[in-house]
Amino acid sequence: MEEGKMDENEWGYHGEGNKSLVVAHAQRCVVLRFLKFPPNRKKTSEEIFQHLQNIVDFGKNVMKEFLGENYVHCGEVVQLPLEFVKQLCLKIQSERPESRCDKDLDTLSGYAMCLPNLTRLQTYRFVEHRPILCVEIKPKCGFIPFSSDVTHEMKHKVCRYCMHQHLKVATGKWRQISRYCPLDLYSGNKQRMHFALKSLLQEAQNNLKIFKNGELIYGCKDARSPVTDWSELAHHLKPFFFPSNGLASGPHCTRAVIRELVHVITRVLLSGSDKGRAGSLRAGLGPQGPRVCGASPFSRSLRCQGKNTPERSGLPKGCLLYKTLQVQMLDLLDIEGLYPLYNRVERYLEEFPEERKTLQIDGPYDEAFYQKLLDLSTEDDGTVAFALTKVQQYRVAMTAKDCSIMIALSPCLQDASSDQRPVVPSSRSRFAFSVSVLDLDLKPYESIPHQYKLDGKIVSYYSKTVCAKDNAVMSTRFKESEDCTLVLHKV
Numbered sequence: 001m002e003e004g005k006m007d008e009n010e011w012g013y014h015g016e017g018n019k020s021l022v023v024a025h026a027q028r029c030v031v032l033r034f035l036k037f038p039p040n041r042k043k044t045s046e047e048i049f050q051h052l053q054n055i056v057d058f059g060k061n062v063m064k065e066f067l068g069e070n071y072v073h074c075g076e077v078v079q080l081p082l083e084f085v086k087q088l089c090l091k092i093q094s095e096r097p098e099s100r101c102d103k104d105l106d107t108l109s110g111y112a113m114c115l116p117n118l119t120r121l122q123t124y125r126f127v128e129h130r131p132i133l134c135v136e137i138k139p140k141c142g143f144i145p146f147s148s149d150v151t152h153e154m155k156h157k158v159c160r161y162c163m164h165q166h167l168k169v170a171t172g173k174w175r176q177i178s179r180y181c182p183l184d185l186y187s188g189n190k191q192r193m194h195f196a197l198k199s200l201l202q203e204a205q206n207n208l209k210i211f212k213n214g215e216l217i218y219g220c221k222d223a224r225s226p227v228t229d230w231s232e233l234a235h236h237l238k239p240f241f242f243p244s245n246g247l248a249s250g251p252h253c254t255r256a257v258i259r260e261l262v263h264v265i266t267r268v269l270l271s272g273s274d275k276g277r278a279g280s281l282r283a284g285l286g287p288q289g290p291r292v293c294g295a296s297p298f299s300r301s302l303r304c305q306g307k308n309t310p311e312r313s314g315l316p317k318g319c320l321l322y323k324t325l326q327v328q329m330l331d332l333l334d335i336e337g338l339y340p341l342y343n344r345v346e347r348y349l350e351e352f353p354e355e356r357k358t359l360q361i362d363g364p365y366d367e368a369f370y371q372k373l374l375d376l377s378t379e380d381d382g383t384v385a386f387a388l389t390k391v392q393q394y395r396v397a398m399t400a401k402d403c404s405i406m407i408a409l410s411p412c413l414q415d416a417s418s419d420q421r422p423v424v425p426s427s428r429s430r431f432a433f434s435v436s437v438l439d440l441d442l443k444p445y446e447s448i449p450h451q452y453k454l455d456g457k458i459v460s461y462y463s464k465t466v467c468a469k470d471n472a473v474m475s476t477r478f479k480e481s482e483d484c485t486l487v488l489h490k491v
């Protein structure tokens with residue numbers, strides 16, 4: 001960043017999550033990512049610099065290793081003029097969703113991360129003039145825990161995302177339960193993946209966003225966002241998928257365009273030959289849990305029709321979903337098995353607080369940190385070293401459970417061969433595409449007690465309300481069938 005040349009008018013609000021806010025440059029293919037904090041919890045400039053540098057190091061030394069060079073963009077920490085940051089903050093304030101305004105942008109340190117704008121294809125430093133479509137998916141956890149430390153039977157049957165949906169709707173975070181289930185998306189089975197993507201399009205929540213030329217055109221900010229409109233989305237997408245037109249508008253057109261989008265995204269998600277070491281984690285991982293979630297409407301409807309649930313076809317090893325899932329599975333013990341180990345580390349730190357640095361709890365996230373993550377043994381020898389390894393693996397797994405995947409698609413000519421990028425065909429066009437992963441900030445050590453409590457809350461809410469309801473329906477059905485038998489008996 002050239003300090004003297006920073007002008008807030010060249011930057012626009014792009015988006016935000018719980019911990020950071022992103023602004024995009026109008027001409028150049030870059031974004032600035034600022035940290036956010038609750039109003040009364042300001043940190044020193046030095047702490048903020050260190051925090052950002054840790055994010056960059058973790059991306060470089062750990063996530064690039066696991067997920068592969070091409071998928072991970074670590075960016076760099078930049079120092080900005082304080083006046084620029086202050087003016088920028090004022091400029092974008094009105095565009096921020098109300099539900100995110102409980103935290104303030106850090107305007108005091110002057111530090112931020114500078115990253116490529118992943119909603120544009122990664123080829124040129126300057127914005128391309130070809131139209132670009134970008135789909136961002138936050139897939140969440142794609143497996144059911146296989147740990148023998150799990151005490152709630154429900155956790156072996158229903159995935160966390162599907163259980164959590166009920167608590168989120170009850171607390172007003174979202175309006176309605178999504179039909180999306182991460183296990184369908186991660187199945188590698190095209191039919192299930194199509195269903196998962198369609199479900200995300202029906203109820204995007206914070207799991208799906210679509211950008212056209214870098215502008216958000218689809219996705220909801222919070223429960224108050226208007227209901228998603230497929231015909232409007234199809235209107236935006238039609239020129240990408242049916243460039244020579246010939247397709248009338250109306251529900252038929254909408255369905256055709258959405259189908260094309262879903263098929264292209266599925267193909268892209270199943271593609272990839274990028275190297276990364278996540279594949280090698282698998283050999284060490286124990287038996288996996290069920291491949292199907294008991295709450296997925298897709299599997300349920302097949303069961304109701306008396307059909308077998310389709311087997312997971314398995315994800316190709318080179319694809320980003322596969323690698324992400326492998327990193328998620330570093331959560332070998334589940335939070336129930338991990339929590340006692342966290343407590344062991346805590347007790348040790350209470351006695352020897354000065355050891356926090358040696359244990360690399362707050363970094364540095366270097367090669368040595370990465371190497372320790374590769375030890376997949378689950379045999380507890382009672383040591384702090386064992387507990388610490390499992391705690392760090394859990395933090396990395398949680399990071400992979402909360403990251404997002406960005407897919408950028410740019411139409412290319414039928415015979416374009418000079419383009420170095422991979423190409424995905426749809427029925428009437430072809431797209432050069434890039435896949436990236438974002439939000440790879442290592443989850444803090446301190447969040448583990450919160451994870452433990454939240455886990456209990458999600459399961460107990462689901463068991464009490466949904467299961468109780470299901471049981472009531474079952475018992476009514478059972479009663480009806482009893483009544484029915486009785487009638488038949490009489491006849």
Ligand SMILES: O=P(O)(O)O[C@@H]1[C@@H](OP(=O)(O)O)[C@H](OP(=O)(O)O)[C@H](O)[C@H](OP(=O)(O)O)[C@H]1OP(=O)(O)O
Binds near residue numbers: 443
């Ligand atoms: O716990 P979860 O599964 O609800 O995930 C949180 C996310 O909620 P979600 O369920 O995706 O709507 C949550 O997303 P939102 O703020 O709800 O958009 C954050 O990503 C949070 O991460 P962090 O604490 O900001 O680092 C996430 O917290 P972590 O659990 O990843 O720490």
Ligand SMILES: Nc1ncnc2c1ncn2[C@@H]1O[C@H](COP(=O)(O)OP(=O)(O)OP(=O)(O)O)[C@@H](O)[C@H]1O
Binds near residue numbers: 014015402438439
């Ligand atoms: N490099 C990037 N290029 C384009 N858009 C980005 C980039 N990084 C982030 N974004 C956008 O900004 C949004 C918020 O960023 P991010 O997910 O990193 O925030 P966060 O606060 O860390 O998220 P969380 O709520 O998961 O903690 C993303 O959902 C994405 O739309």
